[in-house]
Amino acid sequence: MKDKILVTGGTGYIGSHTTVELQQAGYDVVIIDNLSNSNREVLDGIEAITGRRPAFVEGDCTDIETLRRLFKEHPGIKGIINFAASKAVGESVHKPLLYYRNNLDTLINLLELMPEAGVKGIVFSSSCTVYGEPDVNPIDETAPIKKATSPYGNTKQISEEIIMDYVASGAPIKSIILRYFNPIGAHPSALIGELPVGVPQNLVPYLTQTAAGIREQLTVFGNDYNTPDGSCIRDYIDVNDLARAHVTAMSRMLDNADTDPVEIFNLGTGRGVSVLELIEAFESATGVKVPYKIGARREGDIEKIWAQPTKANEVLGWTAEVPLTETMRNAWNWQQKLGK
Ligand code: UD1
Numbered sequence: 001m002k003d004k005i006l007v008t009g010g011t012g013y014i015g016s017h018t019t020v021e022l023q024q025a026g027y028d029v030v031i032i033d034n035l036s037n038s039n040r041e042v043l044d045g046i047e048a049i050t051g052r053r054p055a056f057v058e059g060d061c062t063d064i065e066t067l068r069r070l071f072k073e074h075p076g077i078k079g080i081i082n083f084a085a086s087k088a089v090g091e092s093v094h095k096p097l098l099y100y101r102n103n104l105d106t107l108i109n110l111l112e113l114m115p116e117a118g119v120k121g122i123v124f125s126s127s128c129t130v131y132g133e134p135d136v137n138p139i140d141e142t143a144p145i146k147k148a149t150s151p152y153g154n155t156k157q158i159s160e161e162i163i164m165d166y167v168a169s170g171a172p173i174k175s176i177i178l179r180y181f182n183p184i185g186a187h188p189s190a191l192i193g194e195l196p197v198g199v200p201q202n203l204v205p206y207l208t209q210t211a212a213g214i215r216e217q218l219t220v221f222g223n224d225y226n227t228p229d230g231s232c233i234r235d236y237i238d239v240n241d242l243a244r245a246h247v248t249a250m251s252r253m254l255d256n257a258d259t260d261p262v263e264i265f266n267l268g269t270g271r272g273v274s275v276l277e278l279i280e281a282f283e284s285a286t287g288v289k290v291p292y293k294i295g296a297r298r299e300g301d302i303e304k305i306w307a308q309p310t311k312a313n314e315v316l317g318w319t320a321e322v323p324l325t326e327t328m329r330n331a332w333n334w335q336q337k338l339g340k
Contacts, residue, residue: 004028009083011038013194017243025247029054030074045191061106071117080122092152103155114173121174121253128181129153138308141264167261174261176249181235181268185327186334193334208335211288222297231275233304235268238322248318268307269320285328
């Protein structure tokens with residue numbers, strides 16, 4: 001058995017896929033989640049895939065006493081992956097304090113408790129949103145950080161700074177900051193996937209719900225951008241590939257004494273795909289038509305951004321591998337499993 005890892009937000013979308021990969025790599029996982037945007041049945045899915053049920057604590061990471069108790073009841077945790085955060089850009093504009101409190105209190109509590117609990121490293125979920133609208137694509141980790149366009153984005157920027165300041169102060173911990181591009185898809189078993197609550201804000205869940213007939217029509221937000229087909233371009237990364245990057249990062253952080261105390265990696269495929277291309281990829285992968293119309297631009301959207309993932313490829317030894325068609329099929333299988 002490898003080290004014991006605490007996965008905060010472990011019943012959520014990326015957290016559940018990462019827990020599967022950690023367990024399959026031999027790690028022992030403890031999950032804490034307040035179930036605000038996920039549910040307990042996700043644990044059944046994880047168990048069905050891996051044959052092991054992770055330890056589960058229902059609790060809120062913004063409460064430091066809950067975390068203190070967790071570290072007492074689960075001694076020997078060596079690493080943390082921090083997924084517990086609010087992530088809806090639009091909502092963050094209307095409820096900024098919720099975002100600052102959830103995202104920052106959680107991180108500060110974890111960092112503060114790490115030394116006394118003997119935890120050596122923390123992997124932090126950041127986002128390509130820290131780059132704003134890039135001057136050049138693909139974008140690498142040395143690109144300037146632009147002023148955040150939402151409180152959500154700002155929590156990611158501030159969190160990165162908090163980690164860097166804490167490590168610079170001599171705290172006996174290490175961190176790997178992972179800047180995700182656009183995670184999509186589901187586990188190939190269709191036993192876990194994304195569980196959007198209410199009307200999905202993100203493209204792929206909206207698309208699969210439309211294909212399933214739950215939504216009438218997908219709206220493409222703008223076709224007058226300065227891109228080949230006029231729709232926005234993103235770097236869509238398969239959630240299973242993304243999950244595997246966390247396992248690699250964890251092992252690098254815990255098993256190598258000589259790595260830098262803070263490292264930052266972009267996690268993307270290196271390929272830009274437009275909204276219209278994504279719809280087409282879904283249709284050709286599944287044979288299912290997606291009714292869509294062209295609508296107005298969505299406020300705050302970035303025109304085009306995709307990753308230069310060379311650093312992750314070379315330093316982490318990780319590469320995104322799942323072809324887009326397979327990702328689309330997994331997303332569709334998961335949607336069909338969810339039903340209407
Ligand atoms: C953004 C952030 C990302 C953040 C995520 C959280 C950037 C570059 N990305 O992703 O860091 O983690 O929000 O939610 O800031 N679209 C449609 N119709 C729809 C929905 C989306 O056309 O119904 C288009 C959008 O205009 C966009 C693309 O699909 O071009 C992807 O949108 P979405 O899935 O919401 O992700 P981002 O906004 O890129």
